[in-house]
Amino acid sequence: MSEASRLSVRGLTKRFGGLVAVKDIGFDIEAGEILGLIGPNGSGKSTVMKLIMGIERPNAGSVKVDGTEMAGWAPHRIARAGVGIVFQHSRPLHRQTVLEHIKLALLPDSLIKLVADPHVNRRAREIAERVELGAVMHRHPATLPFADLRRMEMAKAIARDPKVVLVDEPFAGLTLAESESFAALIRSFRAEGRAVLLVDHNVKSVAALVDRALAMYLGEQIAEGTAEQVMQNETVRRVYLGGKIETRERARSEVVSKPAILEVEDLGVLYGKARALDGVSLHVREGEFVSVVGLNGAGKTTLFNAISGFVPYQGAIRFGGQNLRGMSGAAIARAGVVQCPETRELFSDMTVRENLDLGGYHLAEAARSDQLTWLFELFPILKSRQRQTARTLSGGEQQMLAIARALMMQPRLLILDEPTLGLAPVILEQLSKALESLQRTTPITVLLGEQNVTFALPHADRVYVLEHGRIVWEGDPSSFEREMGRGYLETVPV
Ligand SMILES: Nc1ncnc2c1ncn2[C@@H]1O[C@H](COP(=O)(O)OP(=O)(O)OP(=O)(O)O)[C@@H](O)[C@H]1O
Ligand SMILES: [Mg+2]
Structure with a gap:
């Protein structure tokens, strides 16, 4: 033997x-x-x-x-x-x-x-x-x-x-x-x-x-x-x-004329003595897709949590002209800011369908059912797993459910924090197409945080680079490659 x-x-x-x-x-x-x-x-x-x-x-x-x-x-x-x-x-x-x-x-x-x-x-x-x-x-x-x-x-x-x-x-x-x-x-x-x-x-x-x-x-x-x-x-x-994520051609003029829906001014966040964000200013126009590129620990999640009302901050954040300071996380969500967090935060003992229904609880019956149909087209796997408990989904399926639940809420501003985590390249390609069709067919505005530039760049109308809690660069995706250099692209895992 x-x-x-x-x-x-x-x-x-x-x-x-x-x-x-x-x-x-x-x-x-x-x-x-x-x-x-x-x-x-x-x-x-x-x-x-x-x-x-x-x-x-x-x-x-x-x-x-x-x-x-x-x-x-x-x-x-x-x-x-x-x-x-x-x-x-x-x-x-x-x-x-x-x-x-x-x-x-x-x-x-x-x-x-x-x-x-x-x-x-x-x-x-x-x-x-x-x-x-x-x-x-x-x-x-x-x-x-x-x-x-x-x-x-x-x-x-x-x-x-x-x-x-x-x-x-x-x-x-x-x-x-x-x-x-x-x-x-x-x-x-x-x-x-x-x-x-x-x-x-x-x-x-x-x-x-x-x-x-x-x-x-x-x-x-x-x-x-x-x-x-x-x-x-x-x-x-x-x-x-999958294939290569195509760079989308969109006339800049379509969005540059729109008013800013989100304005962040001189934002500062401290965790104890550690400064997580320092003098961060950025804006997102109505219908715009803005990517915040930065490595882990650069401050992306802190920025999003400040916008969503989860962490105290210095500076000002306005959404649709309204100052968000002092508003609870729930009130900010009701105003239309929905964050799909890195940690997913699913209800793990509930089924896929129950998680989605919770996301759409505020919608009328017909609107909710339309929204569900659309989401199931986007993520067919969720359709076939409606009765499965969230806890038993695969890592990537949980990520899809978290994104779908956020979309179910029909946000005016969708914040996606590292959606590429654990998703196969082919799913990213689908997600990328979905986001594009979403932008074509609805007035949604997207703020995306990513360290994966191959996903963050192709969609974006504009890009910010966050390093050690500060914005170090701002521009359009085509100049990103030129100005930030291939060096940056190579330091980020694909
Ligand atoms: N206890 C369970 N009950 C029902 N279905 C389950 C259970 N555990 C896993 N599955 C299903 O089995 C399939 C395989 O899941 P698995 O976690 O092995 O995938 P994976 O290849 O690790 O995916 P990922 O890359 O997304 O983590 C998934 O569709 C998942 O939903
Ligand atoms: Mg797995």
């Missing part, structure tokens, strides 16, 4: 009611190898990971680690046998510090020994240093920035010293520098001889990291080979990568 692979998966299948989320998937990963798993939203990638980990029970198929069959085992047994997972969404315990989280992961079965053992303490600190959390290891997760939460998830996985690591979307929402340090961590897993299964939408990071790749679509395997071969595959290009 030939030697068994580190991880060997055969005929893996999972049904949710009538839906076959994973159908007859099979692959091998050797020790010291990284396999990339790509595919559009809802294709079953996260489910494959959950099946391997035992979080979901497969309906059929085999999962072997070093030749031992584990399909159908409980997750804790699979974990003890050497399989670790880094989830797409982290759910930290809020009472424990970062270091305590790592210690818990080091000794999941014997909590009592935890406090006493000096070795555990030392090992936990080493791991914290390794993932660059050394400086914040005594803090609670709620006070940490996004990238550090992801680092903590990595640390927990390392602590369990797994032979097989499953990593779901490690790069989503990270800056290029952060992505690079994560990529280095994942490479170190390989160097230590672990077998790694990696899912991510950032095609470039996947291609640069993996030894081989596998593409899925609607639960099925559609291509396998080197990252290069998989990305050249016709079907993959069609269902996942």
